[in-house]
Amino acid sequence: MTHTNPTASITDYTASSGVPHAAPGAAPAEVAAASTGSIPLPPPPASPGSSARLVLGIVGIVLLSIIALFVAVFLIAGLGVNAFALGGVLALVPLAIVFFGIRWIDKWEPEPRAAVVFAFLWGAGLSVLLALIVGAEIDNVINSMGGPGPGYEFFGAAVQAPIVEEVGKGLGVLVIFWAARKHFDGPVDGIVYAAWVAGGFAFTENILYFGSQLIEAGGVDGSVVEIFLVRGIMSPFAHIMFTSFVGIALGLAARRASALGALGYFLIGLIPAILLHAFWNGALFFVSNFYGYYVLVQVPLFVGAVFLVRFLRHQESKLTFDRLTEYSQAGWLHPDEVAVIATAQGRRQAIAWARSRGKGAEMKRYLQGATRLAFARQRIITGRGRSAATVDEARLLPALVDDRRALASA
Structure with a gap:
């Protein structure tokens, strides 16, 4: 039966064609051999371990929420309530851009909301906490050796931050891979989870950057507008592009590797994530015209990511x-x-x-x-x-x- 209107076929023929029912779980060849008459469908069996995974998921979300709350309190203590609140409002703008971008990516087969919330909380809370702890320990070591010397700022931006932050974010994607592998079908799913983790991290980091600049400027001035324009409008997807390499690698692992074998893919994905992050941060120390660099380098990278x-x-x-x-x-x-x-x-x-x-x-x-x-x-x-x-x-x-x-x- 042929229809010229593809949308009509969804409903028009079903009322009269008597589409056969076959035993669920059978291979297509076995289903094809089934009678064209209606065969009663048995109730689907319970998914093994589903209750345990649900409990673990709830516990994980609760723990990550507590960690995110702790990070928020830490930021408030350092920035003050006003700078934190205004920085948070400004950070909502790039977060909204990221949200709609991820919705476009995830439109074909939307991921479970619980997994998405877990990913965001991991990025906004635990990844930031790990970066703060490791950063503090590195600072202690450097201070014990006589304090920061020449090149310390470059080291922090182009070496320390890419390694620590990408490992912290990437671990969140790996945990989701292990905990919700049935919802981790390929590279697109990996990008979606990586994007939510990275989007959460960028949200918290933006609050810190915007709030710190507000304090330094004593209010909203040109410097605050500029940092908002650069971080919030011109490069809201930067962290997502970095961590997406881990997501793509684990997406490939979902089709080819065991749970343990995914560790190799994870490490492989970390390499380009760290290198791109290091290039993104480190190049700013050598370019004299940021906006020219942005058009010639960062825009092509973003366009390539879209393709x-x-x-x-x-x-x-x-x-x-x-x-x-x-x-x-x-x-x-x-x-x-x-x-x-x-x-x-x-x-x-x-x-x-x-x-x-x-x-x-x-x-x-x-x-x-x-x-x-x-x-x-x-x-x-x-x-x-x-x-x-x-x-x-x-x-x-x-x-x-x-x-x-x-x-x-x-």
Whole structure:
């Protein structure tokens, strides 16, 4: 059955075509051999260890919240309430820019909110605390050796900060990889988690920079405006670009390595993260025209990062198409549905069509469920967390059928 309008195929044919139901967890070839009649779906089994992971996730978020609160108190003690508050308000601007940027990256298969909150709190709290502790210890060692000498400022910016900060941020991405690996499907997911960790770190760091400049200037003046322009408007994604190398490396590890083997990928990802961070900071000591340097170096780096993300998102789209095509061949989906679910244009048209019929939320849930199903199938095929992925498939397939029935009534 062929439809010229891809959005219509999602609902029009489901009401009358009698799409077959097959046993969840079966391989596509086995599903294809199933009868075209309706086969009752057993209830999905409980995910092994899900309760324990939930408890650990809650405990982790609570502990990170306490650490973030401690860091906030530390900043207030050093900056004062007024400078901290105004610096915080200014820091919300680059944070908002980062938020919308991450939403664009994470649009295809949104990550769980709990994991995102964990990532942000790790960056805003624990990563900053680690940087402060290590920095204080290094200062103690230098002071015990007679105090800072020539080149100390360059060492701090181009050597100490890149190593300490990237290790601290990267560890957060690694912890998420280990704790929520079923939601860590590839490089795009790695970039998203790295972006939230780095975005949290940059938020706290911006409060410190903006607040310190406010104190030094005695209020808002040209120097405060300039540092806000440079850090908040011109380079809000700097930390994200650095830490994304760790995220990409662990995203590749999610498809190729064991939990222990991911450590090697983590270390490999740290190398370019540290080097780019060092180049970003260190170059400022040698350029006489910052804005010229910004246009010639930093802008091309950012544009290159955008193209890389677009390429990786295209790979996600292709993976979705390939895996859902297997379900289509097995009779779970109509071929027209696959074309809708696996392309950005098809999704936009489908959501617009559903909204015109008051079914926008149902369509979004349907698209997200189908995408998660595709990634669960990928995990089954590659053997990564096969048992948990089979449980997810068993849960997602009947949910997909229910969502299609809801859309069929539009």
